[in-house]
Amino acid sequence: xxxxxxxxxxxxxxxxxxxxxxxxxxxxxxxxxxxxxxxxxxxxxxxxxxxxxxxxxxxxxxxxxxxxxxxxxxxxxxxxxxxxxxxxxxxxxxxxxxxxxxxxxxxxxxxxxxxxxxxxxxxxxxxxxxxxxxxxxxxxxxxxxxxxxxxxxxxxxxxxxxxxxxxxxxxxxxxxxxxxxxxxxxxxxxxxxxxxxxxxxxxxxxxxxxxxxxxxxxxxxxxxxxxxxxxxxxxxxxxxxxxxxxxxxx
Amino acid sequence: xxxxxxxxxxxxxxxxxxxxxxxxxxxxxxxxxxxxxxxxxxxxxxxxxxxxxxxxxxxxxxxxxxxxxxxxxxxxxxxxxxxxxxxxxxxxxxxxxxxxxxxxxxxxxxxxxxxxxxxxxxxxxxxxxxxxxxxxxxxxxxxxxxxxxxxxxxxxxxxxxxxxxxxxxxxxxxxxxxxxxxxxxxxxxxxxxxxxxxxxxxxxxxxxxxxxxxxxxxxxxxxxxxxxxxxxxxxxxxxxxxxxxxxx
Amino acid sequence: xxxxxxxxxxxxxxxxxxxxxxxxxxxxxxxxxxxxxxxxxxxxxxxxxxxxxxxxxxxxxxxxxxxxxxxxxxxxxxxxxxxxxxxxxxxxxxxxxxxxxxxxxxxxxxxxxxxxxxxxxxxxxxxxxxxxxxxxxxxxxxxxxxxxxxxxxxxxxxxxxxxxxxxxxxxxxxxxxxxxxxxxxxxxxxxxxxxxxxxxxxxxxxxxxxxxxxxxxxxxxxxxxxxxxxxx
Numbered sequence: 001x002x003x004x005x006x007x008x009x010x011x012x013x014x015x016x017x018x019x020x021x022x023x024x025x026x027x028x029x030x031x032x033x034x035x036x037x038x039x040x041x042x043x044x045x046x047x048x049x050x051x052x053x054x055x056x057x058x059x060x061x062x063x064x065x066x067x068x069x070x071x072x073x074x075x076x077x078x079x080x081x082x083x084x085x086x087x088x089x090x091x092x093x094x095x096x097x098x099x100x101x102x103x104x105x106x107x108x109x110x111x112x113x114x115x116x117x118x119x120x121x122x123x124x125x126x127x128x129x130x131x132x133x134x135x136x137x138x139x140x141x142x143x144x145x146x147x148x149x150x151x152x153x154x155x156x157x158x159x160x161x162x163x164x165x166x167x168x169x170x171x172x173x174x175x176x177x178x179x180x181x182x183x184x185x186x187x188x189x190x191x192x193x194x195x196x197x198x199x200x201x202x203x204x205x206x207x208x209x210x211x212x213x214x215x216x217x218x219x220x221x222x223x224x225x226x227x228x229x230x231x232x233x234x235x236x237x238x239x240x241x242x243x244x245x246x247x248x249x250x
Numbered sequence: 251x252x253x254x255x256x257x258x259x260x261x262x263x264x265x266x267x268x269x270x271x272x273x274x275x276x277x278x279x280x281x282x283x284x285x286x287x288x289x290x291x292x293x294x295x296x297x298x299x300x301x302x303x304x305x306x307x308x309x310x311x312x313x314x315x316x317x318x319x320x321x322x323x324x325x326x327x328x329x330x331x332x333x334x335x336x337x338x339x340x341x342x343x344x345x346x347x348x349x350x351x352x353x354x355x356x357x358x359x360x361x362x363x364x365x366x367x368x369x370x371x372x373x374x375x376x377x378x379x380x381x382x383x384x385x386x387x388x389x390x391x392x393x394x395x396x397x398x399x400x401x402x403x404x405x406x407x408x409x410x411x412x413x414x415x416x417x418x419x420x421x422x423x424x425x426x427x428x429x430x431x432x433x434x435x436x437x438x439x440x441x442x443x444x445x446x447x448x449x450x451x452x453x454x455x456x457x458x459x460x461x462x463x464x465x466x467x468x469x470x471x472x473x474x475x476x477x478x479x480x481x482x483x484x485x486x487x488x489x490x491x492x493x494x495x496x497x498x
Numbered sequence: 499x500x501x502x503x504x505x506x507x508x509x510x511x512x513x514x515x516x517x518x519x520x521x522x523x524x525x526x527x528x529x530x531x532x533x534x535x536x537x538x539x540x541x542x543x544x545x546x547x548x549x550x551x552x553x554x555x556x557x558x559x560x561x562x563x564x565x566x567x568x569x570x571x572x573x574x575x576x577x578x579x580x581x582x583x584x585x586x587x588x589x590x591x592x593x594x595x596x597x598x599x600x601x602x603x604x605x606x607x608x609x610x611x612x613x614x615x616x617x618x619x620x621x622x623x624x625x626x627x628x629x630x631x632x633x634x635x636x637x638x639x640x641x642x643x644x645x646x647x648x649x650x651x652x653x654x655x656x657x658x659x660x661x662x663x664x665x666x667x668x669x670x671x672x673x674x675x676x677x678x679x680x681x682x683x684x685x686x687x688x689x690x691x692x693x694x695x696x697x698x699x700x701x702x703x704x705x706x707x708x709x710x711x712x713x714x715x716x717x718x719x720x721x722x723x724x725x726x727x728x729x730x
Contacts, residue, residue, distance in 0.1 A: 005336070005339070008336060009336065009339045009340045012336065012337075012340040013340050013341075013343075013344065016340070016341075037362060037363045038363070092253045093253060093256050093257055093260065096257065097257075097260075103434060103483065104476065104479070105437065105438045105441050105442070105475075105476075105479055107438070107441055107442045107445050108441070108445075108456070108472045108475060108476065109472070110445065111445070111456060111457070111460035111468060112460075112465070112468070112469075114460075115279060115460065115463075115465065116279060187350060187351075187352050188352075190352045191352035191353070191354055194352055194354050194355065195354050195442065195446070198354065198357070198358070198446055199445065199446055206354075209355070209358040210358055210446075212358065213358035213359070213361050213362045216362065218359075218362060221358055221359055221362060222359065225355050225356065225358070225359055228351075228352075228355045229348075229351040229355055232350060232351045232352060232355075233347050233350050233351060236350040237350075
């Protein structure tokens with residue numbers, strides 16, 4: 001991309017976002033849309049102040065649960081993925097089960113999880129982990145399968161033990177896959193936690209948003225939605241920059 | 251063959267373990283298979299939930315509408331962003347950023363806007379299906395070898411012909427993959443929407459059974475819904491295999 | 499096959515397709531068990547990878563993309579548990595003869611094809627075995643690079659005096675580099691003929707005896723190539 005083109009792209013992005021907000025604001029003020037359902041952007045900005053403290057507390061609660069679910073997802077996903085991916089018997093026997101579990105709408109087991117674990121932190125963490133675990137697991141399994149065979153051959157020709165094959169070839173080779181899984185996993189974990197909070201929460205951003213929707217507090221709801229979206233994007237961008245730093249060799 | 255047997259044996263062992271553990275712990279909560287099977291029977295003969303056919307049809311209708319809208323908008327958006335360099339460069343990153351947001355954050359707003367009826371489920375199913383289709387079109391357009399387009403132009407093909415005879419076949423594989431993912435996500439979107447709050451459809455029945463602690467009925471309803479999900483995926487995979495044969 | 503490996507230096511010719519490749523991979527690093535017979539080095543059988551006696555260079559450089567050139571050269575020593583400082587010293591010393599003095603800290607993707615292959619050869623040299631197996635080491639390089647790499651390899655060989663078993667499809671490579679050429683049959687991979695090349699280096703490829711050897715070599719290979727084409 002030339003710098004002139006980059007400038008044009010940037011201008012187009014800024015102009016279209018501003019235009020969208022302008023039209024939206026105008027439409028709301030002119031009464032073309034019902035402000036009860038679609039509040040003007042200015043009203044949403046105002047709502048940030050009103051929901052501020054409670055939304056931030058809810059966000060902190062949600063992110064804390066997400067963090068726990070995320071650590072569990074990554075640890076379980078990577079270790080199971082490496083084991084299942086590199087041991088042929090495990091791969092052939094459990095492959096279809098993993099794929100089926102990955103594709104299944106997990107929401108169907110949510111009522112059952114809530115029945116057993118009740119309302120609160122535990123079901124959110126469990127459900128968030130289930131959501132984050134499978135994409136990481138499936139990616140890592142594939143990554144292990146796709147490790148360049150030449151590298152394994154080279155290592156064996158140079159006398160690598162099984163242990164050395166794992167530590168010096170397999171694990172370094174799947175680092176990019178693991179990072180891709182971590183990027184995908186965080187969004188899924190957050191998704192799972194938010195769903196539980198909306199379905200059976202007593203705290204957290206999902207609960208806050210659900211209550212705002214039920215109370216027809218559109219400006220506050222839009223503000224809360226923007227807050228969660230922005231945090232999610234920020235987290236993903238942070239992971240991206242970590243990703244870039246860790247894979248200079250690619 | 252041997253692997254298939256092992257898988258079957260594992261499946262059998264899991265069912266058996268579930269049965270034994272559920273009986274030992276709390277059959278009401280953990281519903282062993284021996285309780286599920288009769289419950290499934292009662293459900294299927296319309297004994298426990300006579301409104302099952304209507305609910306299933308409603309869910310199916312929501313899925314079909316959501317998916318059709320997702321295809322239309324996804325293909326449209328994808329091609330506009332993919333074929334126009336400047337527009338793609340400008341809006342592609344915005345789209346990617348939105349994709350990094352867990353989609354369920356939009357659901358309360360949709361519920362507020364569209365209410366508790368089918369419309370909010372359709373909207374959510376549409377939203378979930380829309381992204382993978384758009385992104386697949388974008389990836390597919392990038393896969394088309396510009397040289398092939400040039401050759402076609404050199405042979406005097408008009409843009410519409412280039413599009414139909416060169417671009418679509420070249421990207422078919424990616425496109426169909428995106429359509430399949432889109433369907434899976436539209437299905438999930440509708441079901442998530444129904445369970446998070448609705449007055450009709452399979453989600454409403456599931457919530458009803460769950461709310462009344464009718465766990466056996468709940469599991470039976472989940473199994474029927476899963477059958478719907480699997481059926482939709484089977485149809486999609488058949489279409490995908492067909493398309494694969496074309497693109498070879 | 500013991501005499502094969504006991505010889506000072508062998509240029510080996512075998513054909514694409516299948517049979518001979520497996521036959522040679524038996525030898526290559528001892529990774530595959532031969533169909534019949536035994537693989538013997540210095541009178542001792544090879545039953546598995548044997549990096550204390552035999553180092554291997556593959557057609558694809560097979561460098562670890564997450565390791566720098568220097569770290570790739572150290573790889574074999576690292577597996578053998580050589581302390582960091584010591585292996586770093588060995589690898590650094592090799593950079594000069596490899597022509598990679600400025601490139602020790604570069605990652606494989608930052609190196610050219612010829613450089614990558616030299617790193618792979620450096621990795622084999624680092625573990626300091628008497629025998630190095632090279633399986634079409636320059637097969638993936640372009641013609642010019644390939645010629646230069648051949649000259650470079652001769653230079654290295656004259657300095658280190660290792661036994662190099664060099665698999666190639668190139669007549670030129672076999673004639674320019676080898677002290678002995680072993681022609682392999684297409685399928686199964688058996689020894690068809692052995693040519694001795696006592697000429698001094700660097701060789702004048704236009705000299706009468708090399709032209710005569712080239713004709714002889716080609717006639718041996720031509721039959722096998724035709725057979726391989728027929729099979730394919």
